[in-house]
Amino acid sequence: MSTRLIRPLAAASVAAVLALTGCASGAAAPAEQAAATTVTVEDNHGSIEVPVAPERVVALDNTTFETLSEWGVKLVAAPKPLMYDLWPSLSGGDEVLDAGLHREPNIENILASEPDLIVGGYRFREIYDQLKEIQPATIETSPRDGEEHTSELKRQTAILGQVFDKNDEAAKLNADLDAAIADAKAAYDPSQTVMGLITSGGKISYAAPGEGRGVGHLFPTLGLTPALDRAAEDASHGDDISVEAIAAANPEWLFVLDRDAMFGEDGYVSAQELVENAEALKNVPAVQKGQIVYLDGSFYLDEGIQAYTKLYRSAAEAFAS
Amino acid sequence: MRQTVLPPRVALPAAGFGVAALVVLSLFVGTYDIAGDSFGAEMFFISRVPRTLALVLAGCAMAVSGLIMQLLTQNRFVEPSTTGTSEWAALGLLVTVLLAPAAPLLVRMVVASVAAFVGTMIFIGILRRISLRSSLVVPLIGIMLGAVVSAFTTYLAVSTNSLQMLGTWFMGSFTSIVRGRYEVLWVVAIVVFLVFLYADRITVAGLGRDIATSVGLDHTRVMLIGTGLVAVATGVTTVVVGFLPFLGLVVPNLVSMWRGDNARANLPWVCLGGVAIVIVCDIVGRVIRMPFEVPVSMILGVVGSAVFITLLLRMRARG
Numbered sequence: 337m338s339t340r341l342i343r344p345l346a347a348a349s350v351a352a353v354l355a356l357t358g359c360a361s362g363a364a365a366p367a368e369q370a371a372a373t374t375v376t377v378e379d380n381h382g383s384i385e386v387p388v389a390p391e392r393v394v395a396l397d398n399t400t401f402e403t404l405s406e407w408g409v410k411l412v413a414a415p416k417p418l419m420y421d422l423w424p425s426l427s428g429g430d431e432v433l434d435a436g437l438h439r440e441p442n443i444e445n446i447l448a449s450e451p452d453l454i455v456g457g458y459r460f461r462e463i464y465d466q467l468k469e470i471q472p473a474t475i476e477t478s479p480r481d482g483e484e485h486t487s488e489l490k491r492q493t494a495i496l497g498q499v500f501d502k503n504d505e506a507a508k509l510n511a512d513l514d515a516a517i518a519d520a521k522a523a524y525d526p527s528q529t530v531m532g533l534i535t536s537g538g539k540i541s542y543a544a545p546g547e548g549r550g551v552g553h554l555f556p557t558l559g560l561t562p563a564l565d566r567a568a569e570d571a572s573h574g575d576d577i578s579v580e581a582i583a584a585a586n587p588e589w590l591f592v593l594d595r596d597a598m599f600g601e602d603g604y605v606s607a608q609e610l611v612e613n614a615e616a617l618k619n620v621p622a623v624q625k626g627q628i629v630y631l632d633g634s635f636y637l638d639e640g641i642q643a644y645t646k647l648y649r650s651a652a653e654a655f656a657s
Numbered sequence: 658m659r660q661t662v663l664p665p666r667v668a669l670p671a672a673g674f675g676v677a678a679l680v681v682l683s684l685f686v687g688t689y690d691i692a693g694d695s696f697g698a699e700m701f702f703i704s705r706v707p708r709t710l711a712l713v714l715a716g717c718a719m720a721v722s723g724l725i726m727q728l729l730t731q732n733r734f735v736e737p738s739t740t741g742t743s744e745w746a747a748l749g750l751l752v753t754v755l756l757a758p759a760a761p762l763l764v765r766m767v768v769a770s771v772a773a774f775v776g777t778m779i780f781i782g783i784l785r786r787i788s789l790r791s792s793l794v795v796p797l798i799g800i801m802l803g804a805v806v807s808a809f810t811t812y813l814a815v816s817t818n819s820l821q822m823l824g825t826w827f828m829g830s831f832t833s834i835v836r837g838r839y840e841v842l843w844v845v846a847i848v849v850f851l852v853f854l855y856a857d858r859i860t861v862a863g864l865g866r867d868i869a870t871s872v873g874l875d876h877t878r879v880m881l882i883g884t885g886l887v888a889v890a891t892g893v894t895t896v897v898v899g900f901l902p903f904l905g906l907v908v909p910n911l912v913s914m915w916r917g918d919n920a921r922a923n924l925p926w927v928c929l930g931g932v933a934i935v936i937v938c939d940i941v942g943r944v945i946r947m948p949f950e951v952p953v954s955m956i957l958g959v960v961g962s963a964v965f966i967t968l969l970l971r972m973r974a975r976g
Contacts (some may be wrong), residue, residue, distance in 0.1 A: 538822075
């Protein structure tokens with residue numbers, strides 16, 4: 337065997353040993369503490385047994401952060417770049433290891449944090465198998481594509497409620513979401529057309545009804561009448577559309593996700609400036625009547641049940657006024 | 658390519674007429690029904706006219722930039738996107754946005770142009786130091802250089818959370834060009850005009866340093882001025898519309914295959930060709946997914962790479 341072959345082999349076996357010790361210590365830790373209490377939940381991959389209210393949690397799913405933060409869960413590793421400074425109680429100080437960004441996950445840190453439970457996320461789904469190797473108690477609960485979005489959010493919250501022993505709190509979150517949707521539906525007049533937009537880098541894109549993040553889900557959930565109903569090619573970033581086409585669609589309402597708002601200052605043009613100052617849009621009813629709902633700046637990083645509840649609430653308020 | 662049947666005196670106006678027809682077509686293609694309501698006429702001036710002017714200016718700028726670069730480096734496969742010039746401009750723009758977020762557009766363009774100039778000089782500097790200058794090695798070096806620069810730009814963008822914006826900025830697209838968003842492009846009209854004045858000297862410089870010097874030309878100065886003009890055109894176009902790949906490659910090559918290498922005589926043709934290709938690609942982009950748009954850079958990429966390969970094969974056939 338040449339040295340060229342030996343090296344990767346050696347590296348692989350070291351990695352395997354590391355992975356094994358990771359598993360072993362991960363499995364051993366809960367045995368001391370709360371070995372008796374486990375719960376079986378249905379996550380996106382099927383039935384899985386996980387410890388209840390685990391001590392050492394790694395959460396990678398941005399749609400769970402708000403909930404975990406509200407419930408006072410502490411993390412041992414978290415994708416800090418993805419969290420920005422929105423959840424200081426989760427991303428914490430140096431004692432919380434950085435799991436990296438989904439483009440470049442720091443698997444070593446996840447391993448080193450010796451988790452009892454990993455909450456995998458849709459951005460991190462590519463490393464699901466690796467996470468499983470580190471800790472078999474890895475759950476994925478993010479809303480699945482193609483399923484009804486609201487029930488997916490509630491399903492996720494219910495699972496988290498079971499795992500973290502916060503069933504009542506979970507039920508409350510779900511009830512709040514239902515209430516916000518009911519209010520928005522009641523306030524909406526279906527004869528008024530709606531269009532979803534995403535702005536980034538000083539440009540406006542179109543968010544197709546039913547798909548993508550936030551803006552798209554409004555349509556099926558609230559039964560909105562689209563001003564322009566076309567399938568999306570790029571659901572999460574929006575499709576290239578000219579102001580002419582927006583003007584031609586003549587929407588009564590606009591829902592706008594400002595992608596750059598979170599990262600603010602870097603020479604960014606706000607969605608408000610782009611939409612309301614566009615000469616071509618000044619005759620569009622939504623702009624004339626000021627019927628524009630801007631999504632929260634943090635929405636794009638959050639996307640959890642609270643973010644949607646807030647969005648539906650603001651829709652309800654806007655429709656009612 | 659064979660000489661056309663049309664005498665040159667008729668050919669240029671005829672081509673000009675053809676391009677003018679495209680310009681008019683561009684003015685009347687779009688989602689909003691211009692004749693439909695009273696706002697139509699206003700929309701025409703808000704959206705169509707600026708967009709078409711931007712197409713004309715950017716098309717001219719990138720095609721002429723390609724021509725100058727090809728003459729100065731004596732290589733047919735060189736243009737701002739194969740010399741790293743565009744990538745340097747992008748780096749310059751990102752750095753300004755990060756360091757001085759509130760800086761006006763003019764400052765951004767100046768910095769982008771200066772970065773493009775520095776980058777192009779580095780490229781030319783490397784060229785001077787290598788002995789192997791076969792037609793393919795030169796653009797390869799440029800592309801590699803550009804890749805290194807854009808890797809650094811991407812790193813900067815990732816670490817400052819602005820990758821998303823970066824992608825939107827440099828995607829060559831005229832979708833968001835409306836009144837108030839394109840006017841700075843007129844700078845490139847000045848550049849093209851200066852190129853006209855300077856064309857003969859650039860042609861002579863294109864014969865090589867030795868010949869140029871022996872006929873009494875300050876080769877270094879022409880090199881600097883030529884590179885400067887390219888840098889400004891590229892910097893401004895990159896800041897306003899993004900990357901327009903292959904345009905500078907395809908147009909001058911087609912023209913010089915047909916007419917030879919006299920820069921002054923070719924310039925009007927290069928301008929017309931650049932405008933025609935950009936307008937056609939943009940109209941296609943506007944129409945194929947109406948009411949959505951396909952960015953012009955994507956269509957240029959497809960068209961450009963096809964022509965690029967054809968050129969390569971033809972050159973090999975000719976030896």
